[in-house]
Every structure is written in C-alpha cells, then in structure tokens.
C-alpha cells in the first residue's frame with residue numbers, strides 16, 4: 206500500500222469531521238484469565254472482553270477514489286484504495302487488511318472515510334489490533350448492508366493477522382473481542398472453534414508493566430516453531446495425536462523430548478489441564494481458583510520462558526497483598542500485562558501502592574485498570 210499525504214485530484218475528499226458517520230461499531234480489548242500459548246496448539250483458552258474499546262466510524266466519501274483513515278488516538282493519516290488493499294507498516298494496514306478480508310468473504314467495500322477512536326493502549330498486550338480489526342469488520346460490513354455475525358468478524362480479524370499482516374498468532378484475541386459478554390468468560394476450544402460461556406463477575410486488576418515488547422514477535426514465532434517440533438516428535442510415538450494440547454502427560458513421560466522442547470510441551474499440556482480445572486471450579490463454586498493463576502505463571506516463567514523480571518516482580522508483589530487470590534502474566538508475555546484477582550477493595554488498595562513501588566524498583570511507570578468481564582463487539586450506529 207502506498208501511504209500518500211494528499212488524496213490526488215478529482216472531487217475534493219470531504220473529511221468525516223463535521224459529517225455524521227453513517228455507521229459505527231466498537232470492539233473491546235481482552236485479558237486472558239488462563240490458557241496461555243494453548244490456542245495455536247489446539248488447546249482451550251478462557252479470556253474476557255474488557256471495558257476498554259476501539260470505535261470505528263465509517264462515512265461515504267464524496268466521490269474520491271481513495272479510502273482515508275484517520276484517528277485522534279493513533280498518529281498519521283493512512284490512505285489506500287479499497288479495490289487494491291495491500292499491507293504496509295502504517296497502522297492503517299489493519300484496515301486495508303479488513304477490506305481485503307471482507308473481499309475474501311464476498312463483500313465489496315467501496316472507498317470510504319474511516320475515523321478510529323480508542324481508549325485501549327497500543328502495544329500493552331491487551332489486543333488493540335484485534336479490537337481494531339473486529340470493529341472495522343463489523344462497521345464496514347454494516348456499511349454495505351451485509352452485517353457480519355460476530356464470529357465471522359472474528360474470523361476476518363484473524364485472517365488479517367495471519368494472512369495479511371503476517372503474524373502467526375492464534376485465534377483467541379479476535380474471538381474474545383468479538384464474542385465477549387458482560388459478567389462471563391469465554392471458554393473457547395481452539396481445535397474445534399466451539400465455545401460456551403462461564404459466569405465470571407469478579408473484578409480484575411490489570412497492570413501494564415510498561416516493558417517494550419519489541420522482541421515479542423520474534424520470540425513468539427520461535428516458541429511456535431518449538432511447539433510444532435515437539436508435536437511432530439510426539440506424533441512419531443502416537444500417530445493419532447491430534448494436537449500438542451491433546452497429548453496426555455504420560456506420553457511426555459514416555460517420549461522424553463529433547464530440551465527445551467520437553468519444557469515447552471509440558472507447559473502446553475499442564476496449562477490445558479489448568480484451564481479445564483478453572484472452568485470446573487467456576488461452574489461448581491462460582492469462584493476462580495487463584496492458585497491456578499500462580500501455577501500458570503510459574504509454568505510460563507520456567508517452562509515456556511516468556512516472562513521477565515518485571516512481570517515476575519509484579520506477580521510476587523500482588524500475591525503478597527492481603528485479599529489478592531491469584532496473579533499471573535496475561536497475553537503473549539515478554540513484557541505486557543499482569544492480571545490479579547481477589548477482593549475488589551484489596552485490588553484497589555494494591556493498585557495505588559503498586560505504581561509507586563514499581564517505579565522505585567524499576568524506574569518505569571506501570572499503568573493499572575480495574576475492570577470486569579465486558580460486552581464484546583457491537584454496532585453503535
């Protein structure tokens with residue numbers, strides 16, 4: 206895609222400022238309660254949508270043969286032709302990708318004006334790109350009177366990552382953003398893409414470590430390759446094994462994978478069991494078993510090796526606070542966010558002191574949000 210600063214000749218492009226948008230849709234970010242690095246291994250995840258959202262407004266152009274994307278939140282104006290969307294390293298590439306993804310789904314999107322606003326931080330691991338993709342897929346499909354179902358918007362969004370932008374992430378982020386519900390967690394089985402909801406009304410404290418995640422993409426791809434290699438070796442022992450997450454722990458004992466593949470596989474297999482245990486406990490006791498969060502964090506730290514000093518410090522700090530029942534890194538890791546569960550008053554109390562103490566320890570500013578499971582993507586206008 207060429208990013209041009211001016212829209213070329215012909216009829217003047219009228220900005221969407223001052224013109225009411227024809228349609229608008231919004232989609233939230235997510236945190237994952239448990240089930241980390243399981244989605245692309247065929248395992249289950251348990252994310253919730255959060256109350257930080259991205260809104261995409263779409264207005265007709267007045268005859269311009271270009272789609273103009275702008276945002277008071279993100280920087281720079283992006284331009285692309287809806288008939289020829291191509292990837293670029295500008296943030297508007299996600300929107301060009303959505304137009305391309307909708308074309309694959311049979312929808313022809315004309316050139317339009319797109320405005321984006323968001324209160325989701327970018328690069329903190331709260332899935333701001335998934336929220337943008339899902340909101341845009343909903344808004345643009347609505348604009349051509351062919352509104353996608355939320356799950357279809359999630360599929361378009363995931364295709365944008367995997368097939369357009371070129372990031373090999375799993376399906377969790379877009380599904381959580383599209384399908385999330387207030388007061389419920391999404392129990393998604395990523396091998397079959399089947400899901401249901403588990404009641405989850407507890408407060409969630411999110412802490413952004415503020416660690417730059419520059420190396421996260423390459424580390425993520427390396428872990429995926431290790432998981433693929435572990436699965437290939439396990440299949441030599443059991444040809445019927447459908448995914449790494451489906452491997453029984455006994456198979457791991459029997460096959461003795463070379464390191465680090467053994468530890469990577471152990472994380473995926475034990476994390477899969479933890480998701481199931483968390484869902485069972487939520488269904489029977491209506492409470493999240495906080496110990497599972499701490500075990501998940503240990504496994505991510507020691508076996509999957511995707512934590513860092515700051516995230517480990519935050520988890521230990523939070524666990525030392527009265528009334529906090531569980532904490533762990535959430536999302537891909539290598540920086541990004543930690544979540545903590547527990548009594549609302551305790552989380553509020555911990556939050557105030559934490560920002561100061563973290564700053565003293567690391568000379569870095571943490572950001573915090575107290576949230577609850579919130580509604581997924583929706584049409585606003």
Ligand code: GLA
Nearest residue numbers: 241242374375376377536537
């Ligand atoms: C990122 C990816 C997800 C998932 C998590 C780790 O957020 O986008 O698909 O793999 O990491 O659980």
